[in-house]
Amino acid sequence: MTTADSPQSPTAGAGTGDHGTGGRDFGGEPLFGPGSQFHTLFNDPRWALAMIRATVLEAAHPQIGAALIENSTFVVHPWRRLGNTFMSLRRMFGADDHVRQREATRLNRMHARLHGTDARDRPYDAMDPAVRAWVVATMFESAVTMCRLSGQPLEQKTMEQLYAEFQAFLAAMGDGAGHLPHGLDEFWPYYDRVIAEELENTEAMRIILYKLFDHLPAPPVLNGFPALWATGRALAGPVVGAITVASLPEPFRRRAGLPEIAGVQTLMQGAYLAAGLARFLPEGWIKAESIAELVTLSPDSDDPRARTIAALRDQMKRAGALMRLITPLPAEPEPATATTAQRSAEEFFTDVLDQTGDGYLDWPDLAAMARELSSRLDLDEPEETRLYNAYADWWRELQTALDADGDGRISAREYAAAVPSLAGPALIRVAEVLFDVTDKNGDQHIDADEYRALFRTAFHRDTTKTGETYSRSAFINDFLSFMSARRRTSPYDPLIAEA
């Protein structure tokens, strides 16, 4: 039997330096790009359910769970996170070796920054090869399970090819062989062992299962319709959670004390089956790429689809206005909704600063901002480190100025008590570094292309006198007025606060 690391296809055994070989394949089939199993998988609607399931299994790993809780923005900015993950997978599994290598380097740099200790003082490290192998294992296993659950199990050969592709993915990340078992025969015992011995009922897993879907914020394009979104979410949220639980391996459900609800098993299989039937839809109807782009699209962007959506939003807005007007008034007066140009300190804290949504401002929140900006601008070294360092300096400045009780983090109350003394030298430094890294050609002006890379939209601002560029001082001013004066309606809103 051919395995992935047979001499002809040095996939799983490939080290860091082994890239650009191009000719990697599995029994004549390419491991990446068109023709690969993953490529087919990508546009399969079932893949969405499978990815949620894989994420839950990842979050149940104590190290990954801790890293997610401490650093991830997925609770507050799930759509941005989804868009980034999607883009990353596309680069990693695309046909271009160079793109893959660059993305792997970027991911490694990003993960190298994610380490620490969890609530029980156990260390976690996003670079731990065993942990990374588990992430890949859950994706592979969820893909296999998704096919089984919808009644179309993969053939042995296809399964082997898919496994080889995921091994190649791990190898492209630079991890040596051995962390994932060589062959499928060894994979299943490995998988069962991790499920039985290592996974826990982690907080991150509970948040994904029971909180994320019930509180999922609307994607940016639907921001104007809170009522509509809330209604759909109230129906779909618990169902997605229940379906995911039912699809988890039985031993794990038992050990983590997850509920068994009568009928949900059938519902879950029905959902996979129904999603599987979508393959009979005309080609092009379901394109994961378009969907992922759509949910992360900012309504203000100048993408033509955004304009269509803007027209649709307009109609929906009128429908929403009518709905509200004809809905009988509640007995209690509604709370005031602030729509002023300035946010209150509390709003700014939750919308912008607290990226991880744990109620505190901490280094991971600022690191998340640096991470988002780095990936938007597609930064390489040393620019990425410069940006992180600027953010780190700002964090120290904030901590010194605002952490009144000395617990190392800043609560919403500490923040509200101390504003507006926020625009210190370190924040100005962040603005300057952000300008430098955005100004790719270094001409001291941000031109239309550079602006688009950062804000994903063309200039909207008053470009009086300066022509179609954005000067250093204007850029820094705008950034500071967003970060310290909490001004709304700037291009920074879709960049940092929404999504």
Added chain:
Amino acid sequence: MIDVIEAARAAGVGWLSLFAFSTENWRRPDAEIEFLMHLVRRVVRKHAPLLHARGIRCRFLGVSDPRIPPGLARDIADLMTLTGRNRQMTLTVAFDHGGRRDIVEAARSLIRSGVSPEAVTEESFAAHLPFPDTPDVDLVIRTSGEQRISNFMLWQVAYAEWVFPPALWPDFRAPDFLECLHAYRQRERRFGGVLPNQNGET
């Protein structure tokens, strides 16, 4: 109120403005203001679907005071959003409105725009007023037998004809409105030599 709006629309009036609440009205007792705000909110919500169905664009002139209850402000915003594309008739509700304040605001906006004093004309000044597309008022109906202007759309009423029916506003109905319209048609309008603008009613 709604039957006056209906009558105006049926008579082919393109612009109708109602004076609901002036900036000076805030001086009234709190209880009365609260009652009034409630009333306005009920009226807005009750008639919103009909106004929209009739193709009436609703706009609110003023509405800047933070004392306006958020619920009402929301409904007002919703009504404007809902009817924003209608063109059968434009209904302007002056709410928390003061004619002088509008003129002062326009002056501020003009100064901020940095035009030279010589460049300011009546037209360019009017462009800084709220809803600058509103034409000059042709007819003002002042109900309740009162004969004063009460700081109402001061700029726009410059060449308006005035009628003073004795009926109180709550009793003022469609036939009364048509009577005023008839009276207006008998007037000879000369504009002191100024050419007439579009038709419009108050």
